[in-house]
Amino acid sequence: MEVLTLTLLNFRNFSNFRCVFDGKLTVIIGKNGSGKSNILEALSLLAAQKSARVETDLDLVKFGRGEAKIEAEVESQSEKSVLTINFQVIDETYVKKAYFIDGIKKRLFDFIEHFCVITFTPLDLDLVVGTPALRRHHLDILLSGLDRDYWRSIGNYNKVVARRNKVLGRILERQSKPAELDFWDESLLSHGSVVSKKRQEFFEYLNFVENPSSHKASVDKKDYSWQLKQSLLSAEKLIRNRERDIAAGVTLSGPHRDDFVFLFGGRNLEYFGSRGEQRMAVLALKLAELEYVNLKRGGRPVLALDDIFSELDWEHREAILGVIDKQQTIITAAEVDSVPKELLKKAKVVKLT
Numbered sequence: 001m002e003v004l005t006l007t008l009l010n011f012r013n014f015s016n017f018r019c020v021f022d023g024k025l026t027v028i029i030g031k032n033g034s035g036k037s038n039i040l041e042a043l044s045l046l047a048a049q050k051s052a053r054v055e056t057d058l059d060l061v062k063f064g065r066g067e068a069k070i071e072a073e074v075e076s077q078s079e080k081s082v083l084t085i086n087f088q089v090i091d092e093t094y095v096k097k098a099y100f101i102d103g104i105k106k107r108l109f110d111f112i113e114h115f116c117v118i119t120f121t122p123l124d125l126d127l128v129v130g131t132p133a134l135r136r137h138h139l140d141i142l143l144s145g146l147d148r149d150y151w152r153s154i155g156n157y158n159k160v161v162a163r164r165n166k167v168l169g170r171i172l173e174r175q176s177k178p179a180e181l182d183f184w185d186e187s188l189l190s191h192g193s194v195v196s197k198k199r200q201e202f203f204e205y206l207n208f209v210e211n212p213s214s215h216k217a218s219v220d221k222k223d224y225s226w227q228l229k230q231s232l233l234s235a236e237k238l239i240r241n242r243e244r245d246i247a248a249g250v251t252l253s254g255p256h257r258d259d260f261v262f263l264f265g266g267r268n269l270e271y272f273g274s275r276g277e278q279r280m281a282v283l284a285l286k287l288a289e290l291e292y293v294n295l296k297r298g299g300r301p302v303l304a305l306d307d308i309f310s311e312l313d314w315e316h317r318e319a320i321l322g323v324i325d326k327q328q329t330i331i332t333a334a335e336v337d338s339v340p341k342e343l344l345k346k347a348k349v350v351k352l353t
Contacts, residue, residue, distance in 0.1 A: 001116060001299050002075045002328045003043060010061060010068040011087075012038040022348035025324060027339055028332045030352030036332040037121070040304045042070045043330070044119055046083050047301075048112040049141050052123060052134075057095035061087050074115045077299060081114050112145050116293055116301035120286045120308060127285070128269050128278040132259035139260070142289060143198055146296045153194035154255075160187045161251050169249045178242060185238045188254060192233045195255040203228040203260065205295075206288050223265055224284040231257035287323055300327035309338045 003021055008014040013035045019028075030036040041051050045060075054060060061068040068087040073080060084100040099111040127135055144151040164184040170176035207225050231253045238253075245252055262269040262281040269278050293301045303324070308331065309317060317340065324331075324343070333339050336349075 001297075001301055003046075003115070003117075003302055003330075004073040004075060004080070006039065006042060007069070007071040008039075008042055009071075010065040011042060011070055012060060012062065014038065015062065019350055021328070021330065023328060025328075025343065025347040026330045026350060027344065027347040028330065028350045028352065029336050029339075030332070030334070032334055034352040036334075036352055037306055040117075040119055040121070040306050040330065040332065043072070043115075043117050043302065043304060045070060045085060046072055046074075047115050047117045048108060048145055049117075049119075050137075057087065057097065058089065058093075061089055061095060065089070072115070076114060083111070083114055109148070109151065112151075116145055116297065117304050118286055118289050118293065118301050119304040119306065120283060121306035124282045124286070125275070125278055127282055128262050128273070132257075135260055136256070136258055139199060139202070139258075142292075143202060146293060147198060149194055150198045153191045153198075157188070157191035157195055157255060160184055160191060161254065161256050164188060165250050168245055168251070171246050172249050178246065181238075181242065185235070188238070188251070189233055189235060192255050196230055196232055196258075199228060199255070199258065200230065202292065205292055206285075223263075224281045225263045226285065227261050227263055229259045229261065231255065283319070290323070290327070303327055303329045305329065305331045307332055307334060309333060309340070310335075 002023055004023075005021065006017075006019045008017040011017075013033075017035075017039075019026075019039065028036045028039060037053075041053060045051060051060065066089045069084065070087075071082065071084045073082050075081075082100075082102050084103075086098045086100070088096045088098070090096055099106050099108055101111065101114060127138060140150075140154050144154060164181065167176055167180050167184060171178055171180070203226060233254050241253060262273070262278065262285070264273055264277050264281060267273065269281050273281070290300060290303060305320065308320065310333070321340065321343070331339065331343070331347075336344070339347075
């Protein structure tokens with residue numbers, strides 16, 4: 001899988017920008033504020049990954065403009081496609097997005113199958129120390145892009161939780177009866193079981209698949225692992241906890257309460273890890289995701305590394321160097337001197353002003 005070209009119109013700080021990528025390695029050099037991270041953000045949006053750098057989509061449109069566009073020519077399994085996202089500002093309050101493949105309007109559901117990128121940025125350190133909601137969101141974005149059943153199930157599950165919570169609130173206010181929960185409990189179990197199963201499969205892959213060229217060997221010989229903490233549902237559990245849910249006015253168990261932790265030698269890195277260990281655990285996760293996407297799609301996604309060499313020591317830079325040639329890789333850096341010279345020799349270098 002490759003991205004060949006990227007065009008940005010009124011996106012973030014770019015009025016009109018076009019970039020042609022090398023099929024193997026592109027290094028984008030630009031000072032802070034030049035927009036190099038915005039390029040990777042645009043690629044993530046093309047892979048249907050919601051930006052973690054904005055509160056609303058209004059922030060994606062260049063200030064004062066009424067519309068914006070991201071367009072890329074991509075190639076997957078020798079087939080080329082043009083992917084487009086149009087952003088239209090409505091009443092200066094929200095943005096309406098439309099998705100196109102080769103000029104034909106598509107549902108997001110169909111759009112996400114055409115491109116995939118794994119991005120590693122300094123902000124990803126929050127996966128270790130941030131909230132469970134952030135980690136669940138990361139899981140949902142990854143798995144939804146690989147599996148239509150997961151996409152459908154997580155979307156329906158979240159809707160059912162919201163509607164069940166409304167019923168719980170009405171019961172608490174004595175405006176509804178507990179029996180009304182029976183229908184929503186059945187839907188919760190149906191969609192939640194799919195979500196739980198597919199999350200469990202992913203973590204089994206992370207921790208138990210043996211591969212001579214696996215992510216663990218690529219990153220470090222030390223033992224990084226990830227523990228999924230699931231809030232599993234059953235009909236009996238929902239009935240048993242019904243009074244507790246009514247008293248709280250919300251659904252207190254289920255996949256929307258799942259979490260996972262990063263471990264190093266059995267230690268939870270959120271509490272007992274150095275910044276370097278936390279960073280390397282996230283990198284190990286990202287490289288594992290590369291292999292998982294390759295397994296599920298039969299092709300490697302694009303790897304995007306945002307200002308990574310300023311964050312890593314030399315030992316861990318070598319881990320990156322060992323994986324860069326396996327797929328198309330795009331690297332950003334603030335200074336050209338921070339990029340290893342052996343990479344610059346074989347890379348296409350794009351300089352932002």
